[in-house]
Amino acid sequence: MKKYKFIIKLSFIAALALPILNSCNDDDFLNMKPLGVATDGDLAxxxxxxxxxxxxxxxxxxxxxxxxxxxxxxxxxxxxxxxxxxxxxxxxxxxxxxxxxxxxxxxxxxxxxxxxxxxxxxxxxxxxxxxxxxxxxxxxxxxxxxxxxxxxxxxxxxxxxxxxxxxxxxxxxxxxxxxxxxxxxxxxxxxxxxxxxxxxxPLNWPAYPGRATKGFANSLLAKLYLYQGNYAKALAKSEEVINSGQYALVSSYETLFSEAGDNSKESVFEVQFLRLQTTNYANNYWESQGVRGTSTWDLGWGFNVPTTDLVNAYETGDPRKATTILFSGQNDGFGNTLPASPPLAQKYWNKKAYTTPSLRASYGVNKNFWKNIKIIRYADVLLIAAEAANELGNPKAASYLEKVRARARGGNSSLLPAITGGQTTLRTAIKQERRIEFAMEGERFYDLVRWGDAASVLGGLGYxxxxxxxxxxxxxxxxxxxxxxxxxxx
Missing domain, CATH: 1.25.40.390 (Serine Threonine Protein Phosphatase 5, Tetratricopeptide repeat)
Structure with missing residues (x-):
């Protein structure tokens, strides 16, 4: 986790690392050193x-x-x-x-x-x-x-x-x-x-994780071209990012969504959150998604919860399910059992908003004010490349798809077999992979709309x-x- 190792050395970090606090006002913040406004000579x-x-x-x-x-x-x-x-x-x-x-x-x-x-x-x-x-x-x-x-x-x-x-x-x-x-x-x-x-x-900012890079610009271009149906340009831009040598998949999907996964080699662009001592450089994004309970389970407001439809969408044994969905009445993966539902109001919770219990204890706070928001990660670039290549009839599609599935199976060859087949088979598989890989991360609605699938999938809900x-x-x-x-x- 590359979290502002340069805080003490550079006075301007707070403007990058988020200048409105939960526990003090803006004037207090702007006067802080070393977390204040840059002065002459701070940055060349x-x-x-x-x-x-x-x-x-x-x-x-x-x-x-x-x-x-x-x-x-x-x-x-x-x-x-x-x-x-x-x-x-x-x-x-x-x-x-x-x-x-x-x-x-x-x-x-x-x-x-x-x-x-x-x-x-x-x-x-x-x-x-x-x-x-x-x-x-x-x-x-x-x-x-x-x-x-x-x-x-x-x-x-x-x-x-x-x-x-x-x-x-x-x-x-x-x-x-x-x-x-x-x-x-x-x-x-x-x-x-x-x-x-x-x-x-630049390709990267070694001292400033979180700043925009060439990879971010090209990844967003690739995504826009995908939305336009300009598959040749989407593939070209995504492959520019892939071939840059700047990114790779984190070996463990679970690690990716832990605190250690912030600003990882898979990160293309993240919104930076930070808890420094007793000060939160954060907002209500994660706090509002935490488990809504009492005492040790008062982790947040309880919004944005997985549906039964998502729970049932996973392939048998897909390890990403346990990383994405936290079940009431079951183990949290850290040796703690959640209360059942009821008394908890929901059966499922967004585990990507969940934090390590030991870290919560060390901070002395239950709600999540420190994990980054992942805007674009390398897995998205790979699946953009897979989708664009498939629509062009390019055989690279299956290999890009397989990279994401291989990481998900975590070395267990009996899980999530590689997908083979023609364009239609791969199209269906890529849609499924995008749903599961980015579950609860904000891609699904827009994917359904751009694919022309929103009416058939969401129509029963009133869409x-x-x-x-x-x-x-x-x-x-x-x-x-x-x-x-x-x-x-x-």
Whole structure:
């Protein structure tokens, strides 16, 4: 686990390692040394290093980007996850997402948070362009901002479809009022930002885990091309990442989702969380997914829980099941038995949100404030390559798929045999593998939509075709004076 080994040496780490605290206010934080704002001489880098570092903190602290909104949009809308908690807790939100009763007045923070992050990226990019500076460090800072802006627009594109492309600074409210651009135009902007980022970002940041890299830019490009159905470019970009030599699968799937798996060789991009002594550089993402119980089992709020459909989706003996799903009334894998359900409100819990009991004891806190959020990992790149190759009729598809299955079986040759067969067989296998490999990680809903499978899989839960996109918040439409037009059928 490469967790900020340079904290004591570099005063600016906190802007990367997340600048809003649970236990003290912002002013306290900004005055801290060595966890304060960078000063002259701290970092031999671009002139905009401080603002670039601040973007990473904003990814975590801005509502809607990497807080609990993320799994409401990316997980609970699928057949893999349900609201969880108790029946009455956030019941309205459960109907909104579990039953596709989308509401224009709910989850506005998802829209607002992503645009706030985009505006911060724009501020940095515009300032750099106005400065005329051409040194390598400054160009890298601009590339970081463009990679993060592309990440935010990719999320918005998946959640809302057509949204406004805003690249200017926001000086007055009207500067942010623009009509929606088409999805094709949004894609073109994302591609432009990511191509610049891929050309100018380093392969790695040994001292700064968590910063955007060439691999992140190319992986996100590969994923966007996959969504477009541009399989040749998706394969080319994913293979660029594969052939870079920067990434590999962690040998144990279980280790990957333990604290030791943060910033591992499989990490392409993660949102950085940290508990330092008694201070949490975190948000409610993991806390809100912990087991909802009492005493030693008061681990969180209990949201985003696996469904019976997901439990039944695993192949016999697949070790990933025990890493992904925590069962009420059963052993947690560390020698502790959970209470049954009831009294626990749910039969299943997201084990990827679970933490090592000994570490909880050492911190003196039950809720998870320290595990990173994995945005893109190398297994995703391999399965993007597998899917793209298969759609192109390229025989590499089976080998990329097998790499992920081989890691999952953990050396037990009797489990998860390699898949052989034609394009149709492999297509079905890749869909299944993506579901299981990324269960509870926020890929399933979007995969079903882009495959054209959402209506058949989710229709019984209330899904309609319009539900592939969430309605634009009514507040945003009102503030635009009608310039923004609501998504169809809302």
């Amino acid at each position: 880098a671009g002139g905009y290093e401080e603002k670039a570092f601040g973007l990473y903190g904003k990814i975590r602290t801005e509502g809607g980007v990497a807080d609990w909104n993320r799994y409401w949009f990316q997980s609970i809308r699928s057949d893999d996850a349900a609201k969880g908690s108790t029946p009455t807790d956030a019941a309205t939100l459960g109907n909104v997402m579990d039953k596709y009763q989308y509401a224009k007045t709910e989850f506005a923070s998802n829209w607002n948070g992503h645009f706030s992050l985009i505006y911060a990226c724009n501020d940095l990019i515009v300032d750099i362009e106005a400065s005329g500076l051409k040194d390598q460090g400054t160009i890298v800072n601009s590339a970081e901002a463009k990679a993060i802006r592309a990440f935010a627009y990719f999320d918005l594109r998946r959640d809302y479809g057509a949204v406004p492309i805003i690249l200017n600074k926001i000086i007055k409210p009207s500067d942010g009022v623009k009509a929606k651009n088409t999805v094709a135009e949004i894609d073109a902007q994302i591609i432009s930002d990511l191509e610049f980022a891929a050309d100018n970002l 309609l075709d319009k539900n592939k996109y969430y309605p634009i918040p009514q507040t945003a439409i009102d503030q635009s004076g009608g310039v923004l037009i609501q998504n169809p059928n809302y």
